[in-house]
Amino acid sequence: DAGVIQSPRHEVTEMGQEVTLRCKPISGHNSLFWYRQTMMRGLELLIYFNNNVPIDDSGMPEDRFSAKMPNASFSTLKIQPSEPRDSAVYFCASSLQGARETQYFGPGTRLLVL
Amino acid sequence: AQSVTQPDIHITVSEGASLELRCNYSYGATPYLFWYVQSPGQGLQLLLKYFSGDTLVQGIKGFEAEFKRSQSSFNLRKPSVHWSDAAEYFCAVRNQGGKLIFGQGTELSVKP
Numbered sequence: 001d002a003g004v005i006q007s008p009r010h011e012v013t014e015m016g017q018e019v020t021l022r023c024k025p026i027s028g029h030n031s032l033f034w035y036r037q038t039m040m041r042g043l044e045l046l047i048y049f050n051n052n053v054p055i056d057d058s059g060m061p062e063d064r065f066s067a068k069m070p071n072a073s074f075s076t077l078k079i080q081p082s083e084p085r086d087s088a089v090y091f092c093a094s095s096l097q098g099a100r101e102t103q104y105f106g107p108g109t110r111l112l113v114l
Numbered sequence: 115a116q117s118v119t120q121p122d123i124h125i126t127v128s129e130g131a132s133l134e135l136r137c138n139y140s141y142g143a144t145p146y147l148f149w150y151v152q153s154p155g156q157g158l159q160l161l162l163k164y165f166s167g168d169t170l171v172q173g174i175k176g177f178e179a180e181f182k183r184s185q186s187s188f189n190l191r192k193p194s195v196h197w198s199d200a201a202e203y204f205c206a207v208r209n210q211g212g213k214l215i216f217g218q219g220t221e222l223s224v225k226p
Contacts, residue, residue, distance in 0.1 A: 004157070031212065043204065043216040056213060091157055099146055099212050100165055105157035 002026070004106035006092050012112045018080040021109045024073055025094030033103060034067055034077050035091040043091075049075065050097050082113045116141045118207050120217035127195050128225045135190040135220050137205030146208040147188045149179055152219075153201045161203075164188065175199070200224045 005024040013019055025032050033048040047057040052069045060067070064083070069075040079086055089110050093103040117140045127133050139145055146165050150158040162173025169181040179190045188205060205217045 033214070042218045045213055045215075048212065050212075093158075097212070099208050099210050100163075102148075102160050102163065103214060105150075105159070107155075107157045 004092055004094050004104055006090075006106040006109050008109060009107060010110045010112075012114065013082055014114050015083055016081045017113075018078065019082045019086075019111060019113075021077040021090050021092075021111070023075045023077070023092030023094075023106060025075070025092070026104055027073070029094035029096055029104075030072065031095045031097045031101070031103075032069060032075050033093040033095075034075070035093065035105075037089045037091060037108070038087075046077070082111075084113045087111055087113050116207055116209055116215050118205050118215055118217035120203075120205055120220050122220045123218070124221045124223070126223040126225060129197050130194050133190075133192045133195045133199070133222070135203050135205075135222070137188045137190065137217060138186050139188060139205070139207045140186065141207050141209070143210070145188075147179075147181060148206040148208065148214070149173065149177070149188075149190050150204045150206065150216075151175075151201050152204065158204065161190070195222075195224055197224045197226065 034046040046059045047067045049069045089108045091108045093105045095101040095103045119138045148163045149161040206214045
């Protein structure tokens with residue numbers, strides 16, 4: 001079975017450009033999570049969806065960040081405009097809904113904003 | 115507020131030696147606790163989890179963890195470390211709403 005798929009795996013862009021990160025969750029999973037990993041702040045939850053509906057976006061840094069989940073098999077995280085401090089590894093994870101369910105992580109997108 | 119503390123940023127052990135990685139949590143209710151491992155350039159993989167019942171939990175790759183409510187701890191152990199265990203290890207607590215809160219991670223190096 002395919003795991004969580006993220007694209008691109010690496011992204012290098014210039015400050016001010018729009019960046020779109022993509023995620024395909026595991027088929028059948030109805031919860032989806034976006035995390036950011038940096039040396040300074042560790043792993044932070046940015047936003048999560050249940051049944052395509054955003055539940056908690058309190059971790060989204062600012063209005064430059066937005067996330068959508070138009071259907072059960074696809075989600076995007078967009079940064080517009082990007083800034084150097086957005087450089088990080090962004091992970092998508094999915095699970096069945098419920099606090100006891102295991103979250104399965106994708107391989108991550110390594111973003112570098114110059 | 116919920117939080118997870120991993121006191122050791124980096125640990126080095128010799129191959130074949132035993133390992134214990136420390137994790138302390140702060141959570142008002144019964145915690146759901148997890149250990150994940152991250153190899154370089156990879157995503158996180160679940161090693162084991164605890165919800166209730168037996169406080170000693172077995173996981174994959176020969177790892178186990180013990181939940182101690184009195185100490186608010188969930189330490190990860192392995193009796194004999196292999197070179198392939200070198201990675202970063204994350205402890206996490208999950209609240210009823212489903213949000214995972216991670217510790218800062220412990221990087222494990224294994225000496226030959």
